[in-house]
Amino acid sequence: xxxxxxxxxxxxxxxxxxxxxxxxxLMQIMPGTPFNNPKLTPQALAQLKTTxxxxxxxxxxxxxxxxxxxxxDFGTSFQYQNQSVSMLIGQRLPVSAHLGAQALVVGIxxxxxxxxxxxxxxxxxxxxxxxxxxxLGISVPSFILGIxxxxxxxxxxxxxxxxxxxxxxxxxxxxxxxLAASPAAIxxxxxxxxxxxxLSSDYVQLAKAKGLSDKEIVNKHAYRNSMIPxxxxxxxxAAGLLTGSTLIEQIFSIPGIGQQFVTSxxxxxxxxxxxxxxxxxxxxxxxxxxxxxxxxxxxxRVRLQ
Amino acid sequence: MMTANTExxxxxxxxxxxxxxxxxxxxxxxxxxxxxRLKLNKLAVISMWFLILILAFAVISNxxxxxxxANAFNSDKVGVYKNLPPNSGLPIPGxxxxxxxxxxxxxxxxxxxxxxxxxxxxxxxxxxxxxxxAKRVTVGLRISLLVAIVATLIDLLIGVAYGVFAGWKGGWxxxxxxxxxxxxxxxxxxxxxxxxxxxxxxxxxxxxxxIAMTGWLGMARQVRNMTLSLKERDYVLAAxxxxxxxxxxxxxxxxxxMAGTIIVQVMMTVPTAIMFEAVLSAINLGxxxxxxxxxxxxxxxxxxxxxxxxxVLIPSAILVVVSLAxxxxxxxxxxxxxxxASED
Numbered sequence: 001x002x003x004x005x006x007x008x009x010x011x012x013x014x015x016x017x018x019x020x021x022x023x024x025x026l027m028q029i030m031p032g033t034p035f036n037n038p039k040l041t042p043q044a045l046a047q048l049k050t051t052x053x054x055x056x057x058x059x060x061x062x063x064x065x066x067x068x069x070x071x072x073d074f075g076t077s078f079q080y081q082n083q084s085v086s087m088l089i090g091q092r093l094p095v096s097a098h099l100g101a102q103a104l105v106v107g108i109x110x111x112x113x114x115x116x117x118x119x120x121x122x123x124x125x126x127x128x129x130x131x132x133x134x135x136l137g138i139s140v141p142s143f144i145l146g147i148x149x150x151x152x153x154x155x156x157x158x159x160x161x162x163x164x165x166x167x168x169x170x171x172x173x174x175x176x177x178x179l180a181a182s183p184a185a186i187x188x189x190x191x192x193x194x195x196x197x198x199l200s201s202d203y204v205q206l207a208k209a210k211g212l213s214d215k216e217i218v219n220k221h222a223y224r225n226s227m228i229p230x231x232x233x234x235x236x237x238a239a240g241l242l243t244g245s246t247l248i249e250q251i252f253s254i255p256g257i258g259q260q261f262v263t264s265x266x267x268x269x270x271x272x273x274x275x276x277x278x279x280x281x282x283x284x285x286x287x288x289x290x291x292x293x294x295x296x297x298x299x300x301r302v303r304l305q
Numbered sequence: 306m307m308t309a310n311t312e313x314x315x316x317x318x319x320x321x322x323x324x325x326x327x328x329x330x331x332x333x334x335x336x337x338x339x340x341x342r343l344k345l346n347k348l349a350v351i352s353m354w355f356l357i358l359i360l361a362f363a364v365i366s367n368x369x370x371x372x373x374x375a376n377a378f379n380s381d382k383v384g385v386y387k388n389l390p391p392n393s394g395l396p397i398p399g400x401x402x403x404x405x406x407x408x409x410x411x412x413x414x415x416x417x418x419x420x421x422x423x424x425x426x427x428x429x430x431x432x433x434x435x436x437x438x439a440k441r442v443t444v445g446l447r448i449s450l451l452v453a454i455v456a457t458l459i460d461l462l463i464g465v466a467y468g469v470f471a472g473w474k475g476g477w478x479x480x481x482x483x484x485x486x487x488x489x490x491x492x493x494x495x496x497x498x499x500x501x502x503x504x505x506x507x508x509x510x511x512x513x514x515x516i517a518m519t520g521w522l523g524m525a526r527q528v529r530n531m532t533l534s535l536k537e538r539d540y541v542l543a544a545x546x547x548x549x550x551x552x553x554x555x556x557x558x559x560x561x562x563m564a565g566t567i568i569v570q571v572m573m574t575v576p577t578a579i580m581f582e583a584v585l586s587a588i589n590l591g592x593x594x595x596x597x598x599x600x601x602x603x604x605x606x607x608x609x610x611x612x613x614x615x616x617v618l619i620p621s622a623i624l625v626v627v628s629l630a631x632x633x634x635x636x637x638x639x640x641x642x643x644x645x646a647s648e649d
Contacts, residue, residue: 015488019496026500135636139629141580143587144621147607151618155611243495247587251607265499266589273503277496285491 005293012285019281020069024062027270051076074275079267085275089257093279095165096249096256100241102172103179107237108230110180111187116223118188119195130188137185142244146178146251163253175252179244183237187230194226231295235288242280339565342641349637352630359627363447375440376595385419386435388613392416392426404613430615432606442620445597449624452513452598453578459517460574464524465567469555471525472532479529486522494519498581502590509592516581520574527570531563565642572635576628583624599624 040048049055056064068074074085118130153174154162161171198204199222207217246258253259257276264272333341343349379386390404403412416426429439471482489497498515505511535541536559544554560567583600585591587607592598594605599620606616 011484011487012491015491018488019492023500026504030503135632136629139576139632140625141583141628143583144603144625147603147610147617147621151610151614155614239493242493243584246495247584250587261499262588265503273499277500280496281492284493288491 001296004296008289008292012289015285016278016282017066020066020278021062023274023277024065027274028058030268030270069278074278075271077269077272079264079269079272085271088260088272089275089279092255092257092260095254096245096258099165099172099175099179099249099254099256100238100245102176103241103245104183104234104237106176107180107183108187108234110184112191112227112230114184114188115191115226116195116218118192119199119226120218122196127192130192134185134188137181138189140181142178142182142240143247143251145181146175146248149174149178150251165252165254165256171252175248175254179241179248182240182244183233186233186237190230190233191226194229195222198222198225228295228299231291231298234291235284238287239284242284335565339638339641343637346637346640348633349641352633352637355630356627356634359446359630360450362443363450366443366447370440370443372444372596375436375444375597378434378436383435385421386431387419387433388609388616389415389419389421389427389431389435390613391428391430391438391615391619429619430613432616433609433613438616438619441597441602442599442623445599445602445620446623446627448509448592448596449579449582449599450627452509452516452582453575456513456516456520456578457571457574459513460520460524461567461571463517464521464570465528465560467521467525468528468530469532469559472529473536473551473555473559475533483529486525490522494581495584498585499588499590502585502588507590507593509596512582512585512591515585515590516578519581520578524567524570524574527566528563531566532559535559535562565638569635569639569642572631572638576631579624579628 046055054061065075072086074089077083077085077088080088114130114134118127121127150162153159160174161168162174164171199218204217204221207221212220242258245256246262248254249256249258250262257279260272261276261280264276343353392401395401403414427437427439429437429442431437432441467482471479497519501515501518502511505514541554541558544558549557579599582591582598583603586598586600587604591601591604594601602620603617603624606613606620610617
């Protein structure tokens with residue numbers, strides 16, 4: 001077990017190192033920095049470059065960036081003067097984490113319920129309806145769902161606020177639902193097929209032979225065993241949420257890192273882009289690692305592999 | 306004691322050996338069988354015809370809606386033609402050229418109030434500088450499909466080659482190649498797409514490349530797993546003992562036998578590519594204006610959602626319907642190729 005965790009940790013650190021290196025050198029060859037404004041005098045330009053440490057040799061810049069990144073220091077933003085990137089990200093990260101976690105929890109719980117209901121009602125109308133809903137949930141990108149929600153529940157029937165964050169719980173409802181749709185759909189499909197499989201397995205047959213009621217069989221045997229594999233979905237779903245949340249944050253004017261990432265791209269604020277990229281990659285990797293370890297703890301079969 | 310004579314026995318049924326050999330149903334090949342099962346799935350068949358129609362429309366529309374036509378606008382008459390609501394010419398509420406501004410009680414005929422010449426109408430309305438939304442969406446759909454399909458084809462090429470090579474070679478080569486996939490897939494796709502988008506700049510080709518760079522991982526993983534199991538089959542051994550080269554075995558034996566998996570994977574990659582194109586547009590890395598794609602149409606009009614919802618909702622609806630058709634057809638194909646999966 002420890003060996004497994006250690007192996008995964010080493011791979012993770014190596015991947016992060018690759019991401020940092022790749023982003024650093026990609027940014028070096030990116031066309032156009034905020035500094036190529038023709039109005040800047042050579043002296044002002046030199047001054048700016050010294051401020052941001054861009055006059056040093058490349059390897060020195062890389063090394064200091066790497067050392068900084070390990071300490072959580074990603075340099076200073078081009079766009080917001082004297083604001084360190086880690087501070088900018090630090091302010092916004094809790095908002096994004098809150099939104100993402102809320103959406104993931106809502107999505108998974110909804111999916112667990114709908115998947116179980118679907119499997120119990122296999123091939124009848126309820127199953128069919130849930131099947132259509134989950135297919136829709138998979139095919140509709142979250143930002144389109146967000147736009148439709150804003151239109152319907154913000155403008156047409158103004159029930160919920162459609163922008164901002166942190167003033168009231170009702171502000172979080174629409175963005176959470178828009179983001180939760182896809183995890184809910186993925187979980188529903190997965191739990192349905194897992195549960196149908198376990199309902200026809202030997203231990204369920206045995207439970208039936210013992211004379212357990214259908215309810216007990218489902219609750220005690222089938223459902224528990226179908227829930228564990230859902231954990232393996234959390235990683236990919238979190239990756240999907242990352243993509244979705246950037247646009248959702250923009251649509252609902254939520255001050256998270258996604259929104260910052262989006263606004264820093266047109267202004268070519270490279271330190272912010274790099275910092276956000278690394279934070280994103282690290283978050284996703286930690287997420288996948290945690291779920292993998294949890295799966296290994298819960299399901300002994302995984303450990304043996 | 307009785308001796309058994311053949312005359313004592315009566316032949317029941319099976320009169321002759323020919324009758325035994327008679328095949329009552331025509332023998333179906335793998336593809337015929339899959340097609341037969343696919344036809345039973347109504348949603349998948351509808352999706353298939355819908356996609357064929359959409360693709361045909363995207364190609365043929367080149368003739369009557371050229372890109373130039375959809376991009377052009379009359380700068381002197383922007384005030385007359387801008388933001389006209391959809392007008393079908395029929396008195397259908399919401400599709401009759403009238404719009405109810407937020408706060409107003411009665412709806413106004415915008416065509417009349419902006420002084421559009423009589424008889425001129427836009428079936429899907431116009432955008433903020435007076436270009437026909439119908440034309441913009443036609444071109445946008447074409448570009449989005451082009452981006453998604455070409456990106457998926459590149460994924461297909463890289464993914465299959467990578468997967469077959471890793472699976473076939475095995476050993477440390479496979480191990481290393483698996484680690485590479487593992488590393489790449491732990492980096493969020495959004496980041497890879499954004500980085501490449503930034504690096505390559507705006508343009509259809511760079512968008513295609515950026516999207517293709519992330520999509521091949523899933524394909525490679527699946528193809529590699531299939532190769533691992535297929536290469537143990539007897540027909541591969543037979544081909545090897547006949548001295549067939551590895552390349553030919555891959556082309557003639559391995560790939561055709563995993564075609565089902567590959568096709569399903571392709572169907573699932575296209576909607577993702579369509580979505581990523583829209584995401585790129587939303588973060589300003591999409592097609593260069595005035596070129597339209599579904600994504601750029603959505604993100605350009607999004608700011609005016611409250612006032613001109615049709616400008617956002619029409620391209621959104623098209624994007625969703627096309628993605629949905631691909632997913633439904635992919636689901637149907639998966640069940641058709643692997644009947645065990647759907648018999649649950």
